[in-house]
Amino acid sequence: GIPTAEMEHRVREIKKKYGDELLIPGHHYQRDEVIQFADVTGDSLELARLAAENTKARHIVFCGVHFMAETCDILTQEHQHVILPDQRAGCSMADMANMAQTDAAWRLLTEMVGDTILPLTYVNSTAEIKAFVGRHGGATVTSSNARQVIAWALKQRKRILFLPDQHLGRNTAYELGIPLDEMAVWDPYAQRLLTDRDPEEIRIILWKGHCSVHEKFTTGQIEEMKRQDPEIRVIVHPECTHDVVIAADDAGSTKYIIDRIKEAPAGSKWAVGTEMNLVRRLAANHPDQHIVSLNPDLCPCLTMNRIDLPYLLWSLECIDRGEPTGIIKVPAHITEDARAALERMFQHI
Numbered sequence: 001g002i003p004t005a006e007m008e009h010r011v012r013e014i015k016k017k018y019g020d021e022l023l024i025p026g027h028h029y030q031r032d033e034v035i036q037f038a039d040v041t042g043d044s045l046e047l048a049r050l051a052a053e054n055t056k057a058r059h060i061v062f063c064g065v066h067f068m069a070e071t072c073d074i075l076t077q078e079h080q081h082v083i084l085p086d087q088r089a090g091c092s093m094a095d096m097a098n099m100a101q102t103d104a105a106w107r108l109l110t111e112m113v114g115d116t117i118l119p120l121t122y123v124n125s126t127a128e129i130k131a132f133v134g135r136h137g138g139a140t141v142t143s144s145n146a147r148q149v150i151a152w153a154l155k156q157r158k159r160i161l162f163l164p165d166q167h168l169g170r171n172t173a174y175e176l177g178i179p180l181d182e183m184a185v186w187d188p189y190a191q192r193l194l195t196d197r198d199p200e201e202i203r204i205i206l207w208k209g210h211c212s213v214h215e216k217f218t219t220g221q222i223e224e225m226k227r228q229d230p231e232i233r234v235i236v237h238p239e240c241t242h243d244v245v246i247a248a249d250d251a252g253s254t255k256y257i258i259d260r261i262k263e264a265p266a267g268s269k270w271a272v273g274t275e276m277n278l279v280r281r282l283a284a285n286h287p288d289q290h291i292v293s294l295n296p297d298l299c300p301c302l303t304m305n306r307i308d309l310p311y312l313l314w315s316l317e318c319i320d321r322g323e324p325t326g327i328i329k330v331p332a333h334i335t336e337d338a339r340a341a342l343e344r345m346f347q348h349i
């Protein structure tokens with residue numbers, strides 16, 4: 001293969017040649033070898049906002065996962081195209097809710113409780129699911145605004161259907177004061193609500209999806225960390241299970257975690273429950289603090305990690321040859337409804 005230094009040089013050359021015409025957004029979970037070339041880095045909310053604001057860049061090479069590139073396409077204009085450097089960079093959580101399952105769930109749930117439900121979806125979902133939610137008057141949420149959006153939704157309807165991450169839904173609703181026994185999981189395979197209670201008493205219907213990275217953090221790891229060092233503070237992402245969020249000292253979105261560590265004094269000690277690339281970068285950027293992953297086995301997001309320097313360079317070379325490859329284009333009829341769901345989120349935060 002081509003030596004790394006040569007690849008980096010070529011990326012720099014193409015970036016320079018294209019200037020404002022080319023934009024490389026990078027999610028915080030991306031590898032260092034990719035993040036070093038990102039024009040902007042952010043969590044999913046920041047990157048969505050940025051997409052909505054940028055009208056200059058003709059080529060947007062999105063370093064993140066498929067649903068983020070779709071969101072970017074939905075929020076940008078006709079003259080802009082969004083490229084995902086490796087088409088296999090999906091998200092296992094987004095894949096846990098498909099349209100056939102969602103249509104079936106909606107039909108069965110509305111048979112049970114009528115039109116008392118508003119659907120919400122975490123942005124970590126396919127454009128089709130966002131469009132479904134948009135068509136039914138609901139909104140998207142990200143981990144940094146789930147609280148505001150769920151609070152808004154519960155003023156509109158008696159209950160919500162929260163797709164596809166049961167943990168973000170449960171953790172956020174709990175934070176808003178909703179007791180766990182007013183929440184129930186919808187199993188899309190069994191096509192039923194996993195509860196013995198009357199569905200009328202359930203206010204939060206949680207889709208049975210999860211993030212395979214964040215679900216690997218456990219309360220056992222927290223106990224072990226605290227045993228080794230009682231002063232260490234444990235901070236986790238709300239995609240972790242409820243028992244982990246409760247046992248941790250603090251929990252919040254990717255941006256929240258970054259901000260807490262940024263403002264912490266020298267000598268602070270942290271065990272962080274989120275994606276490994278970010279935890280490593282936080283440790284490197286704050287050498288005066290002691291920052292480790294909560295999971296000693298480490299837990300990369302395999303699909304985020306598919307985007308690497310060779311793929312980034314290849315995407316840029318394709319653009320430079322006039323043959324952009326890996327374009328993510330959401331069909332027009334889906335774009336319209338999905339945009340409605342995203343805009344409703346922006347309105348209520």
Ligand code: 13P
Pocket residue numbers: 042043044045124142143144211239253254255
């Ligand atoms: P945020 O960027 O909203 O914190 O989401 C985390 C995540 O899992 C992205 O895939």
Ligand code: SF4
Pocket residue numbers: 029065090091092093094124211212213214275301302303304
């Ligand atoms: Fe999906 Fe989890 Fe990876 Fe985020 S970290 S892209 S939610 S699998």
